[in-house]
Every structure is written in structure tokens, then in C-alpha cells.
Amino acid sequence: MGQTKDQAIRDIVKGAGFVYSGLVLEMAIAFLAQVLAARYLSASDFGGVTAGVALLNIGAIVSSVGFGNGLARYFPRHDAATKSELARASFLITFPVSVVISGLVTLNAEFLAADVFGDPTVTPSILIFGATIPFAATLRVVVGGIQGQKNARYRVYVENLVRPVVRFSLVIVAVVYGLGQAGFAGSYAIPYVLGSVLAVVLLARTLPELTETWSVDWDLTRSVLRYSTPFILSATAGFIYRSADIFLLLYFLDSEAVGIYGVAYAAAKLMLMFSTAFNFMSMPVASELESGGGIAAAVDVQRPVLRWITAASIPVFVPLVLFSPEFISIVYSSRYAGGAVALSILVAGFAVHNVLSTQSNLLKALGRSKLIAANSAGSAVVNVVLNILLIPRWGIEGAAVATVISYLIYDALFTLELWYDTGEVILGRDLAEPVALALPLLAAVWYVKPIVPPSIAAIVVTTALFSTAFLVTLLVVTGIRPEEEMVILSIQERLGVESRHLNTLLERLS
Known part of the structure; x- marks a missing residue:
């Protein structure tokens, strides 16, 4: 079941390229929907x-119940019949659990809004989103199965096409008919319903045996559960250090502050698209490599991936940090301009997390789900404590600082544990070089910022010029690695084209 290093890199890049294309489309559509809502x-x-x-x-x-992570890790290790049994078991376990939780939330919506969140006006959203929980849970599990099948195309169909297109269409309806908070909540909730149905159909296409019987290998399922259930704590803790600030802002301040911070947070998440694309294929590939010959091969594959993620993340600093007040005011509205400082803080933290978080794929491949859960829980506790301390004093900027610190602690733990577990440190020159080359270019953009017109066109042109200068500088100074040359040549081969000029350039830069 083993893979060569070159084939593993090709699989990751191919899947990441497909997912990244879908993410760009999704973010464009989701961005427009969010702007309309805001x-x-x-x-x-x-x-x-x-x-x-x-x-x-x-x-x-x-x-x-963490089954999404379990299917993503165990599917690459088993045959189709066993995969189908695992998928059936996941449905039989998660569906009743999700129905119970959904009922508890919807039946207590008014209490949660008034007494827990301290804002009765959010009751419609709690009712609608509470009723959607079973579909969202199903979607998490099935997308994990699709990831385990290493099928980037189906993931893109569900997550990057159907859901955002439906959401955008419904947001337009809510705008035209003035449906208010409930209408917009429905616009965000209904795509989960449609997405979960489509995901189940697509997973069944990759596993024809899925609907033949309802037999389940409960011994294997218990093994998967032992691996998966810690991800409930891990994902819950991850949710806490991603979203505790929202609930605590609602508690300490008001829903208006949540809205301003929500705009800043959503814009900052654009930074994470690069690691999301690579992680989709990186995790099952790492699992397959580890099961076939140890973690060292997976670590070797991860290093060039981190270089690409680092290089891709840096240009985002221009619009979201150097021009953050202009970006928010032009794109969303001037009433959200108060989130500019929080946006800059979040983007800086997310840039580091974008790179270091990919190490979690290696620990997942090693089966260290309890360790990952402990990391997440510790970071979540830090996040909550910092939010409680900083929000009353510094408002949304305090929430941003708390989020960034908790992310950095989370990533530092992964780095130390990977080194302790494997003796490998994947951080090094490949990461330092792009950062060192980018700093003087970012300083130059900051210097000329006062003469750049405050318009979206000017920001886009400035970002494009920076990106071009940065890419050329990176290639000239550091050259092209053998793995990168291999990927470029394989893309040419796959497309059936060959560029003599490109090949000459590759020879000079390699």
C-alpha cells in the first residue's frame, strides 16, 4: 500500500490544486453573500x-462523534467492503445523537438567547441553526469519508460549489424580500441540508457496497471510535478558541460588536484557504505513507508543502494588514471599519497557523488523537481565560489577541511533540527564506501606502505588483527545488503540452 515520495507529492498537489480552485470560487461567492448580509x-x-x-x-x-477524522484516517487502510461497514456504523451512531442535540437546542432557544447569550434578539437564529444540526453533523462525517477516499473533486462539489451557490442565491432572496435575521439565517442553514444529501449520494458512488446491506464490523468500529472520540474534545476545543470570542463578546459587549468582529474574523479566514487545500489530501496521504513504511516518508513530503504554503500566504498581508481599514470600509461598510485593527492582528496570527497547523496531519497519521485533543483543550482554556481578561479592557482587539495567542500555543505544542515523537523538525530554511525575502518588500509597500488611492482597484493592483515582485525574487534567490520541478513537469505531461521556454527556465533556476 506504500507510495513513492514523488507520487505522494503529486497526489497532494493535484488534490490541493483542485480544492484550492474550489476554495477560490467558494470564497468569492461566500464573500459576496457575507457582504450582502453585512x-x-x-x-x-x-x-x-x-x-x-x-x-x-x-x-x-x-x-x-469525531467520525469525520476517523474515516479520513482509516479509509486509506482498508478495502471497499470494510470502508462501507465503517460508513454505515458512522451513520447509525451519529444520526440519533445529532437529533437529540438538535431537539435540546431548538426547544430551549429562548432560554439560550436570553439567559445564556444575554440577547433575546438572536432567538430566530438559534431556532433555525439548532434544527439544522443533524444535517451539519452528517456533512462533517461524510466529507471525512470523501477525504479518506482521496476524492478532491467530490469535496469541491459539496463544499465549494453547491453550498455557497445555494447560500448566495438564498441571500439574494432574503435581500430582495427584506426577510431580516430569520431570512438570512435560513439562507445559511438550508445549504447544509442540501449539501449533506449530495455528500451522502457522492460517497455512495465511491462505495457501491454502501447501500447493499446494513452489516457493520463493530470490532473495527470500536477501534475507529477509540481513535475518533478524542476529536470531539479536539474539535470542541478548536471551536472554543475559534468562537469563544464571539459568545464572550456577546456577553460582555453586544451583538453589534459581534457583527463588527465577525466581519474581521471572516476576512482574516481568507488566509487559511491555502492550508485547507493542502490538508485535504495531505492527511490521508500521510496516513497511507505511515502505514506503508513509517512517518519519515510523510515528513519528507510535508517539507516542500510548507514552503509553498508560506509563499502563498505572504501576499495576503497587503490587502488585509497594510490596507485593512480601506479593505473593510470599501468592501463591507464604513460602519465595520472599527474592526480594522482586529483584522490585522488575526491575519498575522493566522499566517503562522496556516503553516504550522499542517503538522497535525502527521500526528493524525500516527494515531495520536488523544494528544491532539489534549493540545486543543489546553489551547482552548488559554483562549477562554484570555478573552475574559482582555475583552472587558480592549474589546474586539482583545478578542483578536486572545485568539492569536491560543493558536500559537496550539501550533507550538504540535512542533514540540512531533520533534519528541519522531526526532523530526520540519521547520527550517524552506520556511525562513520566503519570510526573509518578503519583509523588505512589505516595508516598501508600507512606505508608498500614503500615495495609493483608497480604492479596491488600487489595492488589487498593489497586491498584484507585490505578488509578482515577491515570486520573482523568491525564484531567483532560492531557485526551484527538485520536487517543484517534478510537479511542474508532471502537470505539463498531464495537460499534454510542453513549453521549451519553461523547461529552459526550470534548468536555469534548478
């Missing part, structure tokens, strides 16, 4: 939708 809702109502989405996420995390 512009046509009051900051308070937008905060209600943001809180509702956060509640939906935690309900889905707990209801899925």
Missing part, C-alpha cells in the same frame, strides 16, 4: 446570524 442587516442582526452559525458548528462537532 450591508443589508443591522450590525446587531448580523451578529445574531454569526452567533447562530457558531452554535451550529459546536452542535455538529459533538454530534459527529
Whole structure:
């Protein structure tokens, strides 16, 4: 079942390229939907939708019992019949759990809104998103199965096409008919329903045996559960250090502050698209490599991936950090401009997390789910404590600082544990070089910023010029690694084209 290093890199890059294309499309559509929601809702109502989405996420995390991670790790290790039995077991376990949790949330929506969140106006969002929990839980599990099948195409169909397109269409309906908070909440919730149905159909296509019987290998299922259940704690803790600030802002301040912070947080998440694309294929590939010959091969494959993620992340600093006030005011509305500092803080933290978080794939491949859960729990505790201390003093900027610190602690733990477990340190020159080359270029953009017109066109042109200068500098100074040359040549071969000029350039830079 082993893979060569070159083939593993090809698989990751191929899958990442497909997922990245889907992510770009999804983010463009989701971005427009969010802008419409932010512009046509009051900051308070937008905060209600943001809180509702956060509640939906935690309900889905707990209801899925971590099976998404379990299927992603165990599918590459078994035949089709065994995979089908694992998928059936995941449905039989997660569906009733999700229905119970959904019922508890919807029946207590008014209590949660008034007494827990301290804002009765978010009741419609809690009702709608609470009822959607079973579908969101199913989606988490099935996408994990699709990931385990290493099928990037189906993941893109569900997560990057159907859900965002449906959401955008429904947001337009909510805008045209003035449906308010409930209408926008429904626009965000219904795509989970349709997405979960489509995901189940697509997974069944990759596993024809899935619907033949309802037999289940309960011995194997218990092994998968032992691996998967710690991810409930891990994902819940991850949710906490991603979303505790939302609930605590709602508690200490108000839903308007949540709306402003929600805009900053959503914009900062653009940074994470690069690691998301690579992680989708990196995790099952690492699992297959580890099962076939040890973790060393997976670590070797991970190093060039980190270089690409680092290089891809740096240009995002231009619009989201150097021009953060202009970006928020132009794209969303001037009433959200107060989130500019929080956006800059979050982007800086997410940039580091974008690179270091990929190490979790190696620990997942090693089966260290309990260790990952402990890391997440510790980081979550730090996040909550810091939010409680910093939000009353510094508001949304305090929430941003708390989030970034908790992410850095989380990533530092992964780095230390990977070194302790394997003796490998994947951080090094490949990461340092792009950062060192980017710093003077970012300083130059900051220097000329006062003469750049405050318009979206000017920001886009400035970002494009920076990206071009950075890429050329990186290639000239560091050259092209053998793995990168191999990938470029394989892409040419796959497309059936060959560029003599490109091959000449590769020879000079390699």
C-alpha cells in the first residue's frame, strides 16, 4: 500500500490544486453573500446570524462523534467492503445523537438567547441553526469519508460549489424580500441540508457496497471510535478558541460588536484557504505513507508543502494588514471599519497557523488523537481565560489577541511533540527564506501606502505588483527545488503540452 515520495507529492498537489480552485470560487461567492448580509442587516442582526452559525458548528462537532477524522484516517487502510461497514456504523451512531442535540437546542432557544447569550434578539437564529444540526453533523462525517477516499473533486462539489451557490442565491432572496435575521439565517442553514444529501449520494458512488446491506464490523468500529472520540474534545476545543470570542463578546459587549468582529474574523479566514487545500489530501496521504513504511516518508513530503504554503500566504498581508481599514470600509461598510485593527492582528496570527497547523496531519497519521485533543483543550482554556481578561479592557482587539495567542500555543505544542515523537523538525530554511525575502518588500509597500488611492482597484493592483515582485525574487534567490520541478513537469505531461521556454527556465533556476 506504500507510495513513492514523488507520487505522494503529486497526489497532494493535484488534490490541493483542485480544492484550492474550489476554495477560490467558494470564497468569492461566500464573500459576496457575507457582504450582502453585512450591508443589508443591522450590525446587531448580523451578529445574531454569526452567533447562530457558531452554535451550529459546536452542535455538529459533538454530534459527529469525531467520525469525520476517523474515516479520513482509516479509509486509506482498508478495502471497499470494510470502508462501507465503517460508513454505515458512522451513520447509525451519529444520526440519533445529532437529533437529540438538535431537539435540546431548538426547544430551549429562548432560554439560550436570553439567559445564556444575554440577547433575546438572536432567538430566530438559534431556532433555525439548532434544527439544522443533524444535517451539519452528517456533512462533517461524510466529507471525512470523501477525504479518506482521496476524492478532491467530490469535496469541491459539496463544499465549494453547491453550498455557497445555494447560500448566495438564498441571500439574494432574503435581500430582495427584506426577510431580516430569520431570512438570512435560513439562507445559511438550508445549504447544509442540501449539501449533506449530495455528500451522502457522492460517497455512495465511491462505495457501491454502501447501500447493499446494513452489516457493520463493530470490532473495527470500536477501534475507529477509540481513535475518533478524542476529536470531539479536539474539535470542541478548536471551536472554543475559534468562537469563544464571539459568545464572550456577546456577553460582555453586544451583538453589534459581534457583527463588527465577525466581519474581521471572516476576512482574516481568507488566509487559511491555502492550508485547507493542502490538508485535504495531505492527511490521508500521510496516513497511507505511515502505514506503508513509517512517518519519515510523510515528513519528507510535508517539507516542500510548507514552503509553498508560506509563499502563498505572504501576499495576503497587503490587502488585509497594510490596507485593512480601506479593505473593510470599501468592501463591507464604513460602519465595520472599527474592526480594522482586529483584522490585522488575526491575519498575522493566522499566517503562522496556516503553516504550522499542517503538522497535525502527521500526528493524525500516527494515531495520536488523544494528544491532539489534549493540545486543543489546553489551547482552548488559554483562549477562554484570555478573552475574559482582555475583552472587558480592549474589546474586539482583545478578542483578536486572545485568539492569536491560543493558536500559537496550539501550533507550538504540535512542533514540540512531533520533534519528541519522531526526532523530526520540519521547520527550517524552506520556511525562513520566503519570510526573509518578503519583509523588505512589505516595508516598501508600507512606505508608498500614503500615495495609493483608497480604492479596491488600487489595492488589487498593489497586491498584484507585490505578488509578482515577491515570486520573482523568491525564484531567483532560492531557485526551484527538485520536487517543484517534478510537479511542474508532471502537470505539463498531464495537460499534454510542453513549453521549451519553461523547461529552459526550470534548468536555469534548478
